Amino acid sequence: MSRPGFHLAVPVDDLTEARRFYGGVLGLAEGRSTDSWVDWDFHGHQLVTHLDAERAPAPGATPHGLVDGHRVPVPHFGLLLTVPAFHALVERLRAAGTAFVIEPGVRFAGQPAEQWTTFLHDPAGNALEFKAFADEAQVFAR
Numbered sequence: 001m002s003r004p005g006f007h008l009a010v011p012v013d014d015l016t017e018a019r020r021f022y023g024g025v026l027g028l029a030e031g032r033s034t035d036s037w038v039d040w041d042f043h044g045h046q047l048v049t050h051l052d053a054e055r056a057p058a059p060g061a062t063p064h065g066l067v068d069g070h071r072v073p074v075p076h077f078g079l080l081l082t083v084p085a086f087h088a089l090v091e092r093l094r095a096a097g098t099a100f101v102i103e104p105g106v107r108f109a110g111q112p113a114e115q116w117t118t119f120l121h122d123p124a125g126n127a128l129e130f131k132a133f134a135d136e137a138q139v140f141a142r
Contacts, residue, residue: 007047015051
């Protein structure tokens with residue numbers, strides 16, 4: 001029986017920078033690797049950074065959608081965290097000098113979907129979102 005969760009592969013143009021960001025800045029544990037990819041434990045899910053110098057998007061080149069008055073990069077990937085884990089990650093990102101595409105803050109304040117959220121790019125230009133719902137029971141509420 002396989003472990004439930006997701007597997008996501010993202011292109012990067014420099015595995016050293018991927019290790020610095022995903023391992024050092026985000027603090028993810030490194031799994032198997034070769035000279036062209038690295039597996040990461042993305043909070044119990046498998047994230048794989050694949051070396052692809054021709055494909056990796058440039059920072060800021062990602063298209064955007066409008067959400068709650070913000071230009072949200074799409075496509076993007078990320079994690080739902082608890083509120084304390086979200087704030088701890090934001091402090092870790094700030095300490096590393098991370099530039100935010102959308103600064104950490106509250107979206108949909110006072111509404112059932114109220115959430116802390118932030119967007120950033122990894123060194124290869126992949127867009128990431130991290131968020132935490134004020135009420136975790138509202139994650140899939142309609």
